[in-house]
Amino acid sequence: MSGVAGQFHGTERIGGLETERSRWVAIAVFSVLGVTLFRIICLAFDRTDLFVDEAQYWLWSREMAFGAYSKPPLIGWVIRLTTWIMGGEGTFDVRLAAPILHAMTAAAMFYLGRMIYDARIGALAAIIYITLPGVSLSSLLISTDTPMLLFIVVSLILWRKLSAIRTEGGPLALILAIGLGFAVGLGFLSKYAMAFLFPFVPLAAYLDRNWRVRWSHALFAGAVATLVVTPNLWWNYAHDFATARHTVSIAHWNAAGLNFGSALGFFGAQAGVVGPFVFIAMLMALRDVRNPTVRSLCALSIPLLLLMTAQALISRAFANWAVGAYAAGLLLATPWLAARPHWLRASLILNTVAAIILPLLTIFGTELRLPNGDLALKRYLGRFALVSTAIADARRLDAHVLVASDRSFLAEMFYQLRDDHHIVPRAWNEGVEPPSSHYALLYPLQPGETANALLLSRADSLPACMKDEPPQAEWAATAGFMERATVGLWKIPASCLEGANHGP
Incomplete structure (x- = not known):
């Protein structure tokens, strides 16, 4: 009789876990779709002009080349897809991919968070991601960071899946390695900053066996990624490496010095990119470095953040140059916030308010002026x-x-x-x-x-x-x-x- 009771309670516990998991999935889906729908509706009434970079990306969408002067070409291909689907080339059509890609990244963040932790942490990571101030801003514009972030998270998912079957071979490993190669290659074709993250993957694998893959799988994925980016490398060669020369010029290495104000400004600006509570949580989570998961996520985020801070110290760096760090960094911050409900609530409220205000500003705030007399949105008007x-x-x-x-x-x-x-x-x-x-x-x-x-x-x-x-x-x-x-x-x-x- 006791055995039957034990089975009953065991089944009840499993059923409870399934119910809890389904509840968190529903919360994540509702949150991400709701925020995304709100952004798309606001985008339809957006009164701002295309920014100079956006208009340039639109031109690339007409050229459909394998390269461009300042950045890789994938952003132009994405715009070409949305303008073709929508049948027009207005500002809404050009920008439409931005909120949709961020929704896809949030979904991928949920999947990665569930793989590493559980459905609750995955759902919270997706909700935190979709409301980040940097994501709210870049959902109003079409930028190269947006597809790059998606391919970073997808790459980490596929790398983690390859690690789970590292003792096996067969068709599944081959498919995952091909998928990883394509994700890395497409991320590189989104923005060259993709290359900054992946030297730290071996460090993560050293610190946590759950990131270790077979050398043969890694090399095969690398070969696929190389094939994907080869047309762009050829374009650069045919145009006298115009993109590489432009990248070096904006880094200002020829005027290198020590600018501590620039470094502090860059580091502080990261709190604006992800919100102050998320940024503090990410740093506070480092106290638990004895945990292999924390160590590996730290390896995939903090070195890139420090590298860009060093760039700001010796020359200059824009706040978005470190966004690749937050694919893993968000999964550092989320468990820390989840264990502190007051911090989590404050973070979600603050970031959600920003996520509501920013799109509405593009509709109702085009005449809003700052104390110095400038329009608040003058860059886009x-x-x-x-x-x-x-x-x-x-x-x-x-x-x-x-x-x-x-x-x-x-x-x-x-x-x-x-x-x-x-x-x-x-x-x-x-x-x-x-x-x-x-x-x-x-x-x-x-x-x-x-x-x-x-x-x-x-x-x-x-x-x-x-x-x-x-x-x-x-x-x-x-x-x-x-x-x-x-x-x-x-x-x-x-x-x-x-x-x-x-x-x-």
């Missing part, structure tokens, strides 16, 4: 109005070519003139190597295009050869990124073109 004014004046002046050197102007010009058959957008021919932008690399002004060409420029940024030229049209920029600046159109004298290198 005024571009369409300025360039559309320039195009209207160029048509009035019967120009056939509109030229600019400022990348902000160029990005918006190419976007607005995408279906125009009367005016061709071109980059000012600098006559220098390497070219300063994707536009100068592939779309420089050609000799035969100069007869009816006009230069769009700020009045205080004219080339030296045009300082005495009168403007054909001139106006003050409206509210936004270049508010109150004097902008105009100028004819390009032949003397400006002498000696310039007109090659593509």
Whole structure:
């Protein structure tokens, strides 16, 4: 009789665990889908212009090349997919993939968290991820970090699965290794920063046997990843390694020094990327380094964070350069927060408020000004109005070519003139190597295009050869990124073109 009772209670416990697991899955699914739907609806009413990078990524979506001047090409392919599905190329269509990709990353984070811990921690990790301030901001814009984060988490899942069957072989291991290679390769094609994370995977494997895989599986996955990225490497070779040279230039290694303020600013900015409670929890979790899981997740997050802080110390680093650290870092923070309900509640409330306010700002806050008088969203406003004014004046002046050197102007010009058959957008021919932008690399002004060409420029940024030229049209920029600046159109004298290198 007691044996029957024991079986009954054992079955009851299993049933209870299944019910608990299902409850956490439902909570995660509801939270992620609810936040994502809210973001997509807000995106449909978003009143901001495409940022300069977004407009450039859109151009890559039309080119569908294996490379681009400053970053890998996958972001352009993603935009091409959403614009094809939606049947348009408006700002909503260009940005639509951002909230969807973040939802997919949250789902992957749930799966990885469940693999390492349990369904409760996986669900909390997904909810924390989808409400991170950095995720809320990047869901409003299309950026290269977004697909990279997805492929980092998918890569960690597949690596962990390969580790679970390391004593086995057969078709499953082969499929997982191929999948891992594709995930790593596609992550690299999303953003080259993917490469910073994976040197630390062997360290994680050394610290925790649950990350150890067969050398044969790892090498095979590496071979697949190499095949995936080879077309991009060839593109870079064919274009004189333009992307590599650009990457070195933005790192400012040639002006290296010791800038402690920059390093502290970068490190502090990470609390803004993931929220202060999550960032503190991630660091506090390091106290339990005797735990192999903590040690391995630390190896997959903290070294990258410290590496980017060192970059900020010797030169400069933008806050998003360390986002790859938070795929594993979030799984460091989540159990620590889960064990402290007050911290967890405070973190979710703060980050959820930010997740609600940020999208609403793009609809109702476009006229909100800071104490210094600048628009709060000035980086994302005024571009369409300025360039559309320039195009209207160029048509009035019967120009056939509109030229600019400022990348902000160029990005918006190419976007607005995408279906125009009367005016061709071109980059000012600098006559220098390497070219300063994707536009100068592939779309420089050609000799035969100069007869009816006009230069769009700020009045205080004219080339030296045009300082005495009168403007054909001139106006003050409206509210936004270049508010109150004097902008105009100028004819390009032949003397400006002498000696310039007109090659593509």
